[in-house]
Amino acid sequence: MKYSKITGLGHHVPERIVTNDELSKMMDTNNEWIIERTGIEERRWINPETDTVANMAAKASRMALDRAGVKAEEIDFIVFATITSDYYFPGSGVLLQRELGLESIPAMDIKNACSGFIYALSTADQFIKSGMYKKVLVIGAEIQSTALDLTTRGRGTAVIFGDGAGAAVLEPSDEQGILSTHLHSDGRFAEELYVKDPGSSRPHEERQPEQILDTSGFKVYMNGNLVFKHAVVRFMEVINEALEANNAKKEEIDLLVPHQANLRISNYIQQKMELPDSKVYNNIMRYGNTTAASIPIAMSEAFAEGKINKGDLICLAAFGSGFTWASALIRW
Numbered sequence: 001m002k003y004s005k006i007t008g009l010g011h012h013v014p015e016r017i018v019t020n021d022e023l024s025k026m027m028d029t030n031n032e033w034i035i036e037r038t039g040i041e042e043r044r045w046i047n048p049e050t051d052t053v054a055n056m057a058a059k060a061s062r063m064a065l066d067r068a069g070v071k072a073e074e075i076d077f078i079v080f081a082t083i084t085s086d087y088y089f090p091g092s093g094v095l096l097q098r099e100l101g102l103e104s105i106p107a108m109d110i111k112n113a114c115s116g117f118i119y120a121l122s123t124a125d126q127f128i129k130s131g132m133y134k135k136v137l138v139i140g141a142e143i144q145s146t147a148l149d150l151t152t153r154g155r156g157t158a159v160i161f162g163d164g165a166g167a168a169v170l171e172p173s174d175e176q177g178i179l180s181t182h183l184h185s186d187g188r189f190a191e192e193l194y195v196k197d198p199g200s201s202r203p204h205e206e207r208q209p210e211q212i213l214d215t216s217g218f219k220v221y222m223n224g225n226l227v228f229k230h231a232v233v234r235f236m237e238v239i240n241e242a243l244e245a246n247n248a249k250k251e252e253i254d255l256l257v258p259h260q261a262n263l264r265i266s267n268y269i270q271q272k273m274e275l276p277d278s279k280v281y282n283n284i285m286r287y288g289n290t291t292a293a294s295i296p297i298a299m300s301e302a303f304a305e306g307k308i309n310k311g312d313l314i315c316l317a318a319f320g321s322g323f324t325w326a327s328a329l330i331r332w
């Protein structure tokens with residue numbers, strides 16, 4: 001066994017559709033601005049009465065397991081990428097383990113924002129290649145909506161983010177599968193896209209909820225322009241790194257699935273790589289940026305639409321908070 005292979009993909013998004021016009025009633029923004037700057041037409045928001053990160057992940061997992069023909073009881077490891085775990089701790093991996101009715105198998109959370117799914121995929125890949133685990137569930141799931149600042153002050157981020165979950169089943173394979181993964185970070189930019197609270201490095205009195213007078217630290221802060229400028233550079237770098245590591249040319253890519261951060265970023269990469277529309281998958285129009293969930297949701301939809309087929313060369317790439325960025329090259 002030389003490779004790990006994705007044998008099943010699944011996703012789940014909440015029922016509630018929130019249009020740009022709906023957001024325009026909450027804050028000073030408008031449909032034209034949002035579409036022109038981000039490409040987003042609508043996004044999904046959870047129902048806090050019924051939806052959790054873990055139960056959305058469970059629904060995505062069941063679809064992935066079904067498509068893989070694997071029973072939940074056969075899973076021996078869960079790697080769960082999220083920055084919006086249901087609790088501050090423990091992570092959502094253990095909650096998913098419980099939702100699936102599994103006992104004692106390990107569950108690990110990965111907190112690498114938009115790059116989280118590729119980090120999780122890479123982790124699962126290493127554990128399978130080492131022989132330690134055989135059937136791994138890799139998850140990206142987020143609930144961003146309940147943390148958004150829905151006033152005009154928060155419009156720079158509130159219009160972008162959405163909720164959802166995606167899942168992949170990974171198994172060992174003698175045939176090619178995940179060819180390589182490439183992970184990076186640069187902590188100098190940690191505060192350019194972050195949620196400060198509830199941070200641990202605060203004086204005792206500032207960490208107690210009843211003492212917190214300024215709650216702005218609980219909302220997403222993003223230096224959008226700076227993030228954009230770094231994203232376009234890092235996306236290209238890390239895609240080229242994956243191609244070079246495998247002696248592959250950009251023309252050989254059958255489908256590029258970029259993290260759905262902003263349609264302008266995806267279009268920029270597509271243009272730079274001279275790829276036709278048919279070779280770049282985007283669904284940000286319908287879901288916004290779902291952080292760690294965006295790549296597995298996009299892959300699951302692309303698979304269902306017949307855009308991922310046996311033998312295809314699939315490239316995944318992401319950039320996000322940290323800053324972190326990553327890519328993966330997969331022979332399907």
Ligand SMILES: CC(C)(COP(=O)(O)OP(=O)(O)OC[C@H]1O[C@@H](n2cnc3c(N)ncnc32)[C@H](O)[C@@H]1OP(=O)(O)O)[C@@H](O)C(=O)NCCC(=O)NCCS
Pocket residue numbers: 028029030033034037038114155156159222223224225227228231261262265289319320321
């Ligand atoms: C956030 C982002 C869409 C903003 O687009 P932009 O073209 O950079 O716009 P700016 O932030 O420069 O703002 C331009 C103007 O629009 C205004 N604006 C910001 N959000 C707005 C909104 N939702 N509706 C209407 N106007 C808005 C700003 O206040 C600003 O007004 P001003 O010129 O009067 O000051 C863009 O920077 C971006 O997508 N960045 C990358 C984000 C990303 O990918 N994040 C996730 C990383 S994984």
